[in-house]
Amino acid sequence: MAILPPENRLWWKEPLSGTEIVWIAVAFVWGLVMFGTMVSWHFVGKQNLSNEAYRIDPAVYAELTEAQAEKYKVRMEGNLDVPVSHPPPGSDVYMLGRLWEWWPVLELEKDQTYRLHLSSVDWQHGFSLQPQNINLQIHPGYDMVLTIKPDKAGEYAVVCNEFCGIGHHTMVGKIYVVDKK
Amino acid sequence: MAVDAQAPARGFYEAKFRTCPETGLKVCAQAEALIKANAVVAVVFLAVGGFFGLLVALTRWPAVHLLPADWFYLLLTAHGADVLLFWIIFFEMAVLYFASAILLNCRLAAPKFAWLGFILMLVGAIVANVAVLQGESSVMFTSYVPMQAAPHFYLGLILFAVGALIGCFVFFGTLVIAKEEGTYQGSIPLVTFGAVTAAIIAVFTIASGAIILIPTFLWSVGYISHIDPLMYKVVWWAMGHSSQQINVSAQVAIWYAIAAMLLGAKPLSEKVSRMAFLMYILFLQLASAHHLLVEPGISSEWKIFNTSYALYLAVLGSMIHGMSIPGAMEAAQRKRGLTNGAFEWLRKAPWGNPAFSGTVFSIGIFGFLGGISGVVMGTEQLNLIMHNTLYVPGHFHATVVGGTTLAFMAITYLLVPLIFRKEIMLKKVAQWQPYVFGIGIAGISLFMMGAGTLGVSRRHWDIGFSDAAMSFDYPAMAFAMMTMNGIAGVLATVGGLMFVIVIVLSVFFGKPRTPEAIAATPTLGAGGEVVAQAGSETHPKLPGTIILVAVFLVAFVLYYYVNWKYLSEIWPLS
Ligand code: HEM
Ligand SMILES: [Cu+2]
Numbered sequence: 001m002a003i004l005p006p007e008n009r010l011w012w013k014e015p016l017s018g019t020e021i022v023w024i025a026v027a028f029v030w031g032l033v034m035f036g037t038m039v040s041w042h043f044v045g046k047q048n049l050s051n052e053a054y055r056i057d058p059a060v061y062a063e064l065t066e067a068q069a070e071k072y073k074v075r076m077e078g079n080l081d082v083p084v085s086h087p088p089p090g091s092d093v094y095m096l097g098r099l100w101e102w103w104p105v106l107e108l109e110k111d112q113t114y115r116l117h118l119s120s121v122d123w124q125h126g127f128s129l130q131p132q133n134i135n136l137q138i139h140p141g142y143d144m145v146l147t148i149k150p151d152k153a154g155e156y157a158v159v160c161n162e163f164c165g166i167g168h169h170t171m172v173g174k175i176y177v178v179d180k181k
Numbered sequence: 182m183a184v185d186a187q188a189p190a191r192g193f194y195e196a197k198f199r200t201c202p203e204t205g206l207k208v209c210a211q212a213e214a215l216i217k218a219n220a221v222v223a224v225v226f227l228a229v230g231g232f233f234g235l236l237v238a239l240t241r242w243p244a245v246h247l248l249p250a251d252w253f254y255l256l257l258t259a260h261g262a263d264v265l266l267f268w269i270i271f272f273e274m275a276v277l278y279f280a281s282a283i284l285l286n287c288r289l290a291a292p293k294f295a296w297l298g299f300i301l302m303l304v305g306a307i308v309a310n311v312a313v314l315q316g317e318s319s320v321m322f323t324s325y326v327p328m329q330a331a332p333h334f335y336l337g338l339i340l341f342a343v344g345a346l347i348g349c350f351v352f353f354g355t356l357v358i359a360k361e362e363g364t365y366q367g368s369i370p371l372v373t374f375g376a377v378t379a380a381i382i383a384v385f386t387i388a389s390g391a392i393i394l395i396p397t398f399l400w401s402v403g404y405i406s407h408i409d410p411l412m413y414k415v416v417w418w419a420m421g422h423s424s425q426q427i428n429v430s431a432q433v434a435i436w437y438a439i440a441a442m443l444l445g446a447k448p449l450s451e452k453v454s455r456m457a458f459l460m461y462i463l464f465l466q467l468a469s470a471h472h473l474l475v476e477p478g479i480s481s482e483w484k485i486f487n488t489s490y491a492l493y494l495a496v497l498g499s500m501i502h503g504m505s506i507p508g509a510m511e512a513a514q515r516k517r518g519l520t521n522g523a524f525e526w527l528r529k530a531p532w533g534n535p536a537f538s539g540t541v542f543s544i545g546i547f548g549f550l551g552g553i554s555g556v557v558m559g560t561e562q563l564n565l566i567m568h569n570t571l572y573v574p575g576h577f578h579a580t581v582v583g584g585t586t587l588a589f590m591a592i593t594y595l596l597v598p599l600i601f602r603k604e605i606m607l608k609k610v611a612q613w614q615p616y617v618f619g620i621g622i623a624g625i626s627l628f629m630m631g632a633g634t635l636g637v638s639r640r641h642w643d644i645g646f647s648d649a650a651m652s653f654d655y656p657a658m659a660f661a662m663m664t665m666n667g668i669a670g671v672l673a674t675v676g677g678l679m680f681v682i683v684i685v686l687s688v689f690f691g692k693p694r695t696p697e698a699i700a701a702t703p704t705l706g707a708g709g710e711v712v713a714q715a716g717s718e719t720h721p722k723l724p725g726t727i728i729l730v731a732v733f734l735v736a737f738v739l740y741y742y743v744n745w746k747y748l749s750e751i752w753p754l755s
């Protein structure tokens with residue numbers, strides 16, 4: 001019994017049952033298959049997280065983002081005081097998280113590639129692109145760069161999904177994906 | 182009750198023992214008192230923390246939306262800390278003392294230190310609760326920097342951890358004494374071996390905790406100016422992740438213990454089961470990368486290496502236990518003569534005994550809901566479509582509530598007659614409790630996972646975004662999921678309350694176990710000795726268990742690849 005010392009004092013010499021050996025082998029192979037799937041997705045899959053990231057002073061990051069938003073501003077978002085920035089395809093695009101907004105609003109072209117930079121200027125935030133359901137963790141002091149290629153036009157929301165204080169649930173941003181002009 | 186004093190061969194105190202009339206074990210009075218104290222305090226934190234969980238679930242039920250935002254975040258912090266840390270770890274202390282002193286017939290090492298540890302834990306837990314309830318520490322139990330809590334929040338956690346560390350050393354000390362004084366023959370029992378696993382991982386956990394919480398405390402009082410948020414998370418999860426592996430080891434040890442006590446089940450193979458525990462020590466606690474899969478600046482190579490080498494070998498350990506425990510039950514039942522078909526052994530099991538039904542639900546919910554979702558979520562790329570959504574709490578309510586909490590509840594039904602020596606009161610309520618709680622918890626796990634699959638954020642007060650400048654409409658299905666989550670949460674709370682009421686009444690007002698009662702309703706299953714004597718090489722064929730693990734494997738593979746399909750539909754990114 002499992003609550004008593006093993007009756008057979010030489011328990012490590014007991015032979016294994018066939019059922020157990022088969023199950024251990026199957027479970028082990030399944031682990032290898034899952035390992036292989038992860039690795040091969042880096043070669044055949046289209047959705048892999050980049051490993052590109054840089055340390056950056058949050059103040060510098062804020063300046064970069066503001067400069068770009070100013071340069072490529074096409075309009076203001078609704079009646080809000082938030083610019084909508086439409087940077088050229090292929091370029092480096094900046095978005096920042098801060099208490100409690102994602103800034104600025106981005107307008108991207110469908111089937112074009114962008115280098116999207118994400119960082120925070122205060123606490124950690126969670127970049128949760130909906131309804132795509134792409135979720136990334138955003139840190140202050142780290143510039144995360146990913147190459148994205150939006151393949152469906154539409155209006156996307158960026159919800160914050162890392163708790164960031166009392167206004168956390170009001171932190172929503174926007175990304176528009178438009179057909180090529 | 183025979184009380185005989187034994188002059189200690191070596192040590193500080195004179196140990197008092199009684200002989201347990203049900204198991205024949207020699208029970209050290211100090212160990213018994215500590216088990217009682219830790220278990221009672223644990224249940225208090227479960228009651229308090231579970232109540233906060235209900236308020237949180239009701240707030241996330243869109244039509245109810247109970248709490249205001251600040252209280253929601255405050256009580257969510259308190260809920261996480263009270264149940265995940267305080268309920269579980271106090272109970273684990275009781276398990277450690279039980280698996281060492283009681284199962285090994287030994288006196289407890291240094292009971293004064295054990296009491297000191299207990300008091301430190303209690304003070305720490307109270308201080309942390311006060312800090313949270315004062316409102317300046319609504320940082321969630323993960324307390325990611327640079328968000329800052331009040332200094333006494335960190336201090337409370339540190340005191341608690343030091344107390345737990347002392348408890349682990351008392352446990353190890355007891356093992357040494359038992360060995361030296363020869364209180365058992367041969368090797369330690371498997372259950373004790375599982376507890377050793379838990380305690381070794383606990384020491385690693387607490388060391389990581391010290392490395393991260395002490396600087397954070399100093400930062401909160403102003404002695405350190407900056408803590409890197411990424412570094413914080415890497416070290417924090419060395420603690421946060423491995424602490425969950427303490428729970429897994431403790432809970433698996435309890436599964437073996439209950440199978441043994443109720444059915445006389447003997448592990449199919451001691452060697453395999455012990456090796457599976459060893460895999461937890463070697464691999465599981467190191468596998469913390471799955472919490473960091475979408476952080477900036479962590480390489481894919483490390484993520485893949487860490488999640489697959491470390492995690493899959495540990496998952497292998499759990500899959501071994503997942504076959505070994507039902508297999509041991511089936512073998513025991515078949516030896517009793519329940520040999521018809523594939524499942525007579527299971528149908529005619531003691532389903533009316535909450536310790537048994539609780540164990541079966543614990544294994545089922547942990548494996549099917551918690552285990553599969555955990556591996557899926559811990560896959561490098563798949564984490565992209567799950568990180569920080571409600572999928573995450575969905576997953577861990579299956580592991581840590583459906584699995585660990587339910588296993589702890591199940592063994593409590595045996596500790597009350599054996600250690601508190603009281604009759605279980607409200608037998609009918611007790612009998613149904615695991616069913617109500619199990620269904621409720623399976624419900625909240627599934628509905629939160631469902632909502633997470635639809636993108637709903639965790640730790641979020643208002644998915645309608647009514648106060649937000651910009652807005653977004655989650656699909657109507659997501660709101661329906663949150664409603665059903667609320668309903669399941671109420672059911673789980675009823676189940677939790679049933680447990681607390683039965684246990685509190687039995688412990689404080691229950692009838693003492695008389696020899697007549699013991700003879701009429703023995704705590705240990707009848708006929709266990711005979712079943713348990715048979716050697717493992719002679720165990721019968723196990724068709725039922727083979728079917729169960731095959732179903733599990735098929736569900737696992739299908740669900741795993743369904744999620745790759747979901748992943749392949751999102752924007753290409755690299
Ligand atoms: C009555 C039973 C329970 C109910 C109804 C319940 C419900 C919930 C809900 C709705 C959340 C919030 C999810 C979110 O908004 O992010 C939550 C969070 C959580 N629950 Fe529970 N829960 C219960 C019991 C437990 C138990 C027993 C444990 C641990 C053993 C537990 C551990 C946690 C943890 C660690 C969190 C995360 C807190 C955080 O995000 O910081 N829960 N629970
Ligand atoms: Cu936030």
Ligand SMILES: [Cu+2]
Nearest residue numbers: 421422425469
């Ligand atoms: Cu983990």
